[in-house]
Amino acid sequence: MRIPAGREPAPALRAGTDIDVLPLLISALALAALLLGGFVVVAPNRLLSGSPLSLWQAAGPGGAASLLAILGVIALLAARPALRLQRVLISLAAGALMLLSLALAGMAASEQAVAAGRLTRVSLGAGFWTLFVAGLLLLADGAEREPRRAGKALPLLATLLGLAALIASGRLAHLSLAREYAVRQQAYLDELLRHLQLTGAGLALALVAGGAIGLLAYRRPQRAGPVFAVLNIVQTIPSLALFALLIGPLTVLTGLFPALRQLGIAGIGPFPAILALGLYGLLPVARGVHAGLSAVPPAVVEAARGMGMTGGQIVRHTLIPLALPTLLQTLRLTLVQLIGLAVLAALIGAGGLGTFIFQGLGQTAADLVLLGALSAIALALIADTALRGLALFLLRRPAP
Amino acid sequence: MIRFEGICKSFGGARAVNDVTLDVARGSLCALVGTSGSGKSTLLRLANRLLEADEGSIRFDGADVTNIPPVELRRRMGYVIQSVGLFPHWTVERNIATVPRLLGWPSARIDQRVAELLDLVGLPPGLHARRYPDELSGGQQQRVGVARALAGEPELLLMDEPFGAVDPPTRRGLQDSLMAIQKRTGTTILLVTHDVEEAIRLGGTLAVLDQGRLLQTGTPAQVLAQPATDAVARFFGGPLLGLNRLKALRVGDRAHAGAPSPGEGEPIDAEATLEAALARMVAEGRSRLPVRRLANGAPGVLDLADLVRP
Incomplete structure (x- = not known):
């Protein structure tokens, strides 16, 4: 009997030969938003709302043309899948798109400052943000899909260097965002440091306690169920509520034992913030540690024990290296989550980048809100990228 | 080499091993055989103190094993399991070097030993030393498992259904290699199997276990000529026992x-x-x-x- 041969896949569906749709789509969206929305927004002063300026008005024909040209280049590159450095080139173009939009917005702000006076505020508009986020998405997509490590890192580093150079050159100094920063430089640095301290302390707490719980759940599987049930309940408390919930008990506690105040324990301030962040990190860390250890083949542990490894050697030589991919992922996800959550710490008087967000909300100063929010987002992105890089470095298989 | 005396071991009230006395002579290959749940794996795991006996004593090279720290005891015994358990993140040579490194041998001696063992188990060092376990076939992995167990020059090799997970032709190849290795090194081997053919082929001595009790010991020819109980006869083929006798x-x-x-x-x-x-x-x-x-x-x-x- 003859077995009918399977059909060949249609040529267009073969991997590596089709047009890359995502960059095309993103650049088309960027183009549309650019033509419709305002590139920057000009307001008479810090608190009044302003009116949008189109890219054409804000950047002039030359600036507009160069941005459109970059979008065109990205579209062209996306249609050339056979090109060897396709992804790297798209990522570099995306970085250029981000930097050029920022530079054009900065120049527009300088012109307005000269033309309309010091009180005038130039904020970044919807058109700018669409372009900037489109560039960011393309960069992230490129880093995810580019197979070579140098190809992943190069466009990111080039863009970061360009950004640093742009800021150092002072071309962005007249943007409203930069002016919000300029008037509170020292406070900004203090709160940024405080944000990092809160996140770091919360993460350390989550790693130690969550790690111990994950290890216990791995060693005593019959206890894993109840332990994770309790942690799940902690996780379902809304984050803002958790910060608030700690105020009561801690205040009562320090009322009963005033000596605790000497140790920095109080109902408001950094202590409850760190405690809340640690509690939030507990479940992801415990789950990650448990999942990572459980994924180590039991036969490997059995063999290690049977060959005479001590408990410590089993952990060092088998459990940790084999659980490492999951452990690094856990670390990354928890850190990013805590950087975001630490914004809420400002609400209970612990400071951090949230301070600017809540001040800005109070003053209806959108750019002050943006200063805090953008900084938190940037921190999260940097932490995420750095830990991804670390994972790539640690998990590479040594060449034979 | 190793002597079990009046060994009992229970798990939650159920007797897994019941009053077993067994002497494994130096340089011999003793096959512990029996059906699943007969206590043979438990007995093996008592030898290197992965389990501790409830009653009785085990003497290894004359010394009571409870007087030897478990880690030291295990390094003096090789251990091979059915699922191999190679370290997936280490190369073949690093895997084989496990016990020598634990014992703190100088690296030149380790390198020499690894090359020697790859050769002994029939894997050309040039081809296999730098590869990772997932790049090997099941049979090759178990060859590495055997090499790893032999690396520390153990006085006794414990094998728990070592060739149970590979296909029959590969299994026969591994059995031949094991016999050749034993002939060359003279290592005492205590091997657990439920495979009648494997027991007859490999076992210099058979120790037949059923429900935790040791029913009979002897050479394959002796056991098959005169099975001590019905359970022994049933294990070795029942009505087909005579055919299995021809194998012995x-x-x-x-x-x-x-x-x-x-x-x-x-x-x-x-x-x-x-x-x-x-x-x-x-x-x-x-x-x-x-x-x-x-x-x-x-x-x-x-x-x-x-x-x-x-």
């Missing part, structure tokens, strides 16, 4: 002196099993085979009637 006996055990006459076909080796001889007789339609050389060096013959001689 060699042509040389039954052949008699005599000059082969022409036209009797290729002579058979005196080391071949009677099963192989019977297979040839059936296939070639003969009731007599010439034998290449008997123990005294003379040629001989094997008759069909020799197979059924008591």
Whole structure:
């Protein structure tokens, strides 16, 4: 009997030969938003709302043309899948798109400052943000899909260097965002440091306690169920509520034992913030540690024990290296989550980048809100990228 | 080499091993056989103190094992399990070097030992040393598992159904290698298996276990000629026990002196099993085979009637 041969896949569906749709789509969206929305927004002063300026008005024909040209280049590159450095080139173009939009917005702000006076505020508009986020998405997509490590890192580093150079050159100094920063430089640095301290302390707490719980759940599987049930309940408390919930008990506690105040324990301030962040990190860390250890083949542990490894050697030589991919992922996800959550710490008087967000909300100063929010987002992105890089470095298989 | 004396071990009230006394002589290969749940794996894991006995004592090279720290004891015994358990993040050579590194050997001696062992288990070092376990076939992985267990020059090799997970031809190849290795190194081997053929092929001594009790010990020929209980007879094939007995006996055990006459076909080796001889007789339609050389060096013959001689 003859077995009918399977059909060949249609040529267009073969991997590596089709047009890359995502960059095309993103650049088309960027183009549309650019033509419709305002590139920057000009307001008479810090608190009044302003009116949008189109890219054409804000950047002039030359600036507009160069941005459109970059979008065109990205579209062209996306249609050339056979090109060897396709992804790297798209990522570099995306970085250029981000930097050029920022530079054009900065120049527009300088012109307005000269033309309309010091009180005038130039904020970044919807058109700018669409372009900037489109560039960011393309960069992230490129880093995810580019197979070579140098190809992943190069466009990111080039863009970061360009950004640093742009800021150092002072071309962005007249943007409203930069002016919000300029008037509170020292406070900004203090709160940024405080944000990092809160996140770091919360993460350390989550790693130690969550790690111990994950290890216990791995060693005593019959206890894993109840332990994770309790942690799940902690996780379902809304984050803002958790910060608030700690105020009561801690205040009562320090009322009963005033000596605790000497140790920095109080109902408001950094202590409850760190405690809340640690509690939030507990479940992801415990789950990650448990999942990572459980994924180590039991036969490997059995063999290690049977060959005479001590408990410590089993952990060092088998459990940790084999659980490492999951452990690094856990670390990354928890850190990013805590950087975001630490914004809420400002609400209970612990400071951090949230301070600017809540001040800005109070003053209806959108750019002050943006200063805090953008900084938190940037921190999260940097932490995420750095830990991804670390994972790539640690998990590479040594060449034979 | 290792002596179990009055060993009992229970798990939650159920007796897994019940009053077992067994002596494994230095340089021998003892196969612990029995059905699932007979206690054979438990007995093996008591030897290197992965489990501790409830009653009785185990003496290893004359010393009570409870007087030797478990980690030290295990490094003096090789350990091979069915699922191999190679370290997936280490190369083949790093895997084999595990125990020597734990013992703190100098690196030159480790390198030499690794190359020697790869050769011993039939893996060319140049091809395999730098590869990772997931790049090897199941049979190659178990060869590495055996090499790793032998690396620390153990006095005793413990093997828990080592070839249970590989296909039959590969299994026979691994069994042949194991016998050759034992001949060369003289290591004492205690091996757990539920595979009757494997037990008969490998076991210099069989120790038959059933429901935690040791029913019989002896050479395969002895056990199959006179099974001590019905349970032993059932394990070795029940009504087909006689056929398995042919696997345990060699042509040389039954052949008699005599000059082969022409036209009797290729002579058979005196080391071949009677099963192989019977297979040839059936296939070639003969009731007599010439034998290449008997123990005294003379040629001989094997008759069909020799197979059924008591």
